[in-house]
Amino acid sequence: MIPATHEECACPFCGLACDDLTLTADAGGITAGGGACERARRSYAQVGAAVGSAPRAWIGGQPATLEAALDHAAGLLGSAHAPLFGGLATDVLGMRGLMDLADHCGAVLDHMNAEAKLRNLRCVQDQGWITTTLSEVRNHADLVVCFGGAIVDRFPRFFERCVWVAEPMFAPAAGARQVVCIGPRSEHAAAVSPAGCAPEWIEIPQHRLAEAAALLRGLAARSLPAGLATDLPLDALTALVERLRVARYGVLAWAAPDLDWPQADLTVQALASTITTLNATTRCAGLPLGGSDGDFSADAVLLWQTGYPFRISLASGTGRYDPVGLATERLLRQRDVDLLLWVSCFDPARSLPAERDCPLVALTCIGTPVLADAAVQIMVATPGIDAAGYLFRADKVVTLPLRASIDRQLPAVGDLARRLLAGLKEATC
Amino acid sequence: MLKRLRGGRIFDPTRGLEGAVADLWMRDGWIVDGPRDGERVDEDIDVSGRIVMAGAIDMHTHIGGGKVNIARNMLPEDHRSDPVHRHGLCRSGAGHAAPTTLTTGYRYAAMGYTACFEPAMLPVNARQAHLEMGDTPIVDKGAYAMLGSDDFLLRMLRAGVDQQRVNDYVAWTIGASQALGLKVVNPGGISDFKFNRRQLDLDETHSHYGVTPRQIVHTLARALHELKVPHPLHIHASNLGVPGNFQTTLDTMVGSEGYPIHLTHIQFHSYGTEGDRKFSSAAAQIAEAINRQPHVSADVGQIMFGQTVTCSGDSMVQHRNSGFGSPRKSVVMDIECDAGCGVVPFRYRDQNFVNALQWAIGLEIFLLVDDPWRIFLTTDHPNGAPFTSYPHLIRLLMDKTFRREALARINPEAAAMSNLGAIEREYSLNEIAIMTRAAPARILGLKDCGHLAPGARADVVVYRDDPDPEVMFTAPQFVFKNGTLVARDGEITAVTWGDVHVVKPEWDAGIEKSLADYFSRHLTQRLGNFRIADDEVRALANGGGLRVHACQRDGRPT
Numbered sequence: 001m002i003p004a005t006h007e008e009c010a011c012p013f014c015g016l017a018c019d020d021l022t023l024t025a026d027a028g029g030i031t032a033g034g035g036a037c038e039r040a041r042r043s044y045a046q047v048g049a050a051v052g053s054a055p056r057a058w059i060g061g062q063p064a065t066l067e068a069a070l071d072h073a074a075g076l077l078g079s080a081h082a083p084l085f086g087g088l089a090t091d092v093l094g095m096r097g098l099m100d101l102a103d104h105c106g107a108v109l110d111h112m113n114a115e116a117k118l119r120n121l122r123c124v125q126d127q128g129w130i131t132t133t134l135s136e137v138r139n140h141a142d143l144v145v146c147f148g149g150a151i152v153d154r155f156p157r158f159f160e161r162c163v164w165v166a167e168p169m170f171a172p173a174a175g176a177r178q179v180v181c182i183g184p185r186s187e188h189a190a191a192v193s194p195a196g197c198a199p200e201w202i203e204i205p206q207h208r209l210a211e212a213a214a215l216l217r218g219l220a221a222r223s224l225p226a227g228l229a230t231d232l233p234l235d236a237l238t239a240l241v242e243r244l245r246v247a248r249y250g251v252l253a254w255a256a257p258d259l260d261w262p263q264a265d266l267t268v269q270a271l272a273s274t275i276t277t278l279n280a281t282t283r284c285a286g287l288p289l290g291g292s293d294g295d296f297s298a299d300a301v302l303l304w305q306t307g308y309p310f311r312i313s314l315a316s317g318t319g320r321y322d323p324v325g326l327a328t329e330r331l332l333r334q335r336d337v338d339l340l341l342w343v344s345c346f347d348p349a350r351s352l353p354a355e356r357d358c359p360l361v362a363l364t365c366i367g368t369p370v371l372a373d374a375a376v377q378i379m380v381a382t383p384g385i386d387a388a389g390y391l392f393r394a395d396k397v398v399t400l401p402l403r404a405s406i407d408r409q410l411p412a413v414g415d416l417a418r419r420l421l422a423g424l425k426e427a428t429c
Numbered sequence: 430m431l432k433r434l435r436g437g438r439i440f441d442p443t444r445g446l447e448g449a450v451a452d453l454w455m456r457d458g459w460i461v462d463g464p465r466d467g468e469r470v471d472e473d474i475d476v477s478g479r480i481v482m483a484g485a486i487d488m489h490t491h492i493g494g495g496k497v498n499i500a501r502n503m504l505p506e507d508h509r510s511d512p513v514h515r516h517g518l519c520r521s522g523a524g525h526a527a528p529t530t531l532t533t534g535y536r537y538a539a540m541g542y543t544a545c546f547e548p549a550m551l552p553v554n555a556r557q558a559h560l561e562m563g564d565t566p567i568v569d570k571g572a573y574a575m576l577g578s579d580d581f582l583l584r585m586l587r588a589g590v591d592q593q594r595v596n597d598y599v600a601w602t603i604g605a606s607q608a609l610g611l612k613v614v615n616p617g618g619i620s621d622f623k624f625n626r627r628q629l630d631l632d633e634t635h636s637h638y639g640v641t642p643r644q645i646v647h648t649l650a651r652a653l654h655e656l657k658v659p660h661p662l663h664i665h666a667s668n669l670g671v672p673g674n675f676q677t678t679l680d681t682m683v684g685s686e687g688y689p690i691h692l693t694h695i696q697f698h699s700y701g702t703e704g705d706r707k708f709s710s711a712a713a714q715i716a717e718a719i720n721r722q723p724h725v726s727a728d729v730g731q732i733m734f735g736q737t738v739t740c741s742g743d744s745m746v747q748h749r750n751s752g753f754g755s756p757r758k759s760v761v762m763d764i765e766c767d768a769g770c771g772v773v774p775f776r777y778r779d780q781n782f783v784n785a786l787q788w789a790i791g792l793e794i795f796l797l798v799d800d801p802w803r804i805f806l807t808t809d810h811p812n813g814a815p816f817t818s819y820p821h822l823i824r825l826l827m828d829k830t831f832r833r834e835a836l837a838r839i840n841p842e843a844a845a846m847s848n849l850g851a852i853e854r855e856y857s858l859n860e861i862a863i864m865t866r867a868a869p870a871r872i873l874g875l876k877d878c879g880h881l882a883p884g885a886r887a888d889v890v891v892y893r894d895d896p897d898p899e900v901m902f903t904a905p906q907f908v909f910k911n912g913t914l915v916a917r918d919g920e921i922t923a924v925t926w927g928d929v930h931v932v933k934p935e936w937d938a939g940i941e942k943s944l945a946d947y948f949s950r951h952l953t954q955r956l957g958n959f960r961i962a963d964d965e966v967r968a969l970a971n972g973g974g975l976r977v978h979a980c981q982r983d984g985r986p987t
Binding site: 131398 | 498507520
């Protein structure tokens, strides 16, 4: 095979969707070059590896043809009374195909990242927020506050692309830009500017970040009781809020998966309220980072087609939104569903819910181990590797085209969903 | 496949037909003048006594794109209270104020609408808008790209580049985002809000760029004229909702210096400061100015009482209004050095003085503008009200007794401040056909829509003549889209996928070099990934086609 090179490819492996990658496809699979981060290189190597003549579909853990696997899956779906479509790590086109099938089956729909997304979602549904997008941060922000500390681990090129920028249009250049991290200290190199300027840290242990957010809100509103006793670094937080007050365009960034404690939606609300208060006199905006595992993409399609974000049930013939009751783990544990259709196109290491007692139909990306207990497993194309598609980026505004850069003869999720639906309709005719 | 609609009363303003009894012929999705020699009539439908019009066109309705999806995300209550079950050929859906895309398409079609235009497509968000429009069945669609607060344009204006260069950028933006027209929202204001500006009047200068909204409006209106893009600049003027803003609106009309402009949701821009509450109707002044200036057209953005959600690109105004949300929540966004948006749910109340007067002001404008070819029936869906309120609005326009009864029920102080009760005018069916069909097609440059002459698309609506126009316009007897019967008595009978309407003005390729450099230096995506190809739009349209309209404009600026 003659190696083929593709320029300016968008990466589907995290919400930043960096679109300056150079992909090379050859007999061994896909290699990511250009500005790809370590995580992207690893993911392309793993998920984009050549398949050769290895099996691509299994029935009960035994290799099968795609046709036989699809027939078996359609049979299982047809006899299921309460199917659950879980995982749903796919792109816009995959989700579009799955929605037709879900509506027909009356399925429950849940995404593997729904729990973390719910922390932000509750804030939007309860009070709203003021937010911004990546290019605004890059050009406007003079003070960037990272709440939670692990943003670099989840979004490796955030600092390179949005913070340590050579020539922002309005904000001070990289050297003068102020960056403050709140959370347990991490020494990630990417957070350090090319000139060696490291972010400031307000060190707060993970389990006390909720308190820190509440303090920020109180400080912004000047509503903290005088002489408040706390062993958190109140002086540093006070100074930070005063700096946000005089900043021209402050940005408060967080990644919902980092806020992993009960009722973390209240922490998001505290951050959002802090921002709202500051906007009475200056500009400040939130940057709730997400979009990994296709979560914003699948959610966007679900929203415009059903009117609801994750988690919904279509069992009654219309959407029933219940973000707590319809959680995958809960439904499986309580045996409220009788089939799990699991879709995972991006991360082969992503594990399935352990506790399940119903047939499993798994549509998984290359690199995923063979699941011995799956009734059906089919290896599927990954959008951005061998399927074209669309990915909603971390700010939910930009939708990047994902290109097919190699042909491994793997079926796209949307196409499989259409074939399953056709099979179901045929069976009922 | 030849179909005949036999003996209907045809209202086709483009040809001057006002209820003339005639047969209407359709072959393979087009209106034709009759059978060929010996051709068999495959379907012959008796519509005698019925009223026949072209499919209606909504030239300003927020049906797709980021802000609508934000509204859906914010408002599960809107969807819970208005569920739509999977039935017949239709998928499930939901939503009164921010309905799902599928439900939107079905509802529009069932009401006799066959084309809808999203008026505020952020270029940077264009792909999402096309994705959502692609999932909106039956109706044709298209969008106006938003410029005027994007940093690339403002940098050009500050640098004083010549008009030709701006024209290239405008043409490129329309082409790259696959748009039918161009909109400006609070010119410069969305950008200046990012610099902490809270209000920007027509002749005030942008804090960073030093340019004025007047300059932006004039430059963009001129660009569209010189590019011969049929639809004039679609303007959401400065100072939306501010008492006294009518003067800004009047100044904006003059500010285009004769280049054609379209002022959108003008109701929100027609407020005076008279009376004890310093809020009054300036509908008379606005209507008089429209009547006097043929280069100006407007859609109304009528409000209706009840729950809705306001979705706007005007982040400056939406931030100011965020405290008035009902329920009390709001989302405001700065977006990609390109634009912004704000979403605030809102409940218009008939006993609230301001809301009641807003309602009256909208109706006054409808009734005081003489020329139905230059005033368009919109609620700025969902900002003034959901589009499903159109039949009620049509009755308010056609039936002065009904209108006066409604006026008697609103806040009495507001009713007393309005001239509405004294207005005798009642819209005729012909005028309704103009403002909802012929005129939108003409102002958008859609040659084969909005009329029933041979050569037009067979988008045809057959209404039962009912003394109550609300009943008549709610559920037409037959709706044909491209010749296919898609709805009958309010029920969907076929799910088809409409086309996407665009224009393709030409640009000098040199602009792309500047843009590529600008994108790689300042933005966070590459130019090549920004631009939407023709094949992509077709693929997103679920089988609908891409309809490219000619760039041509008659005449010179007035």
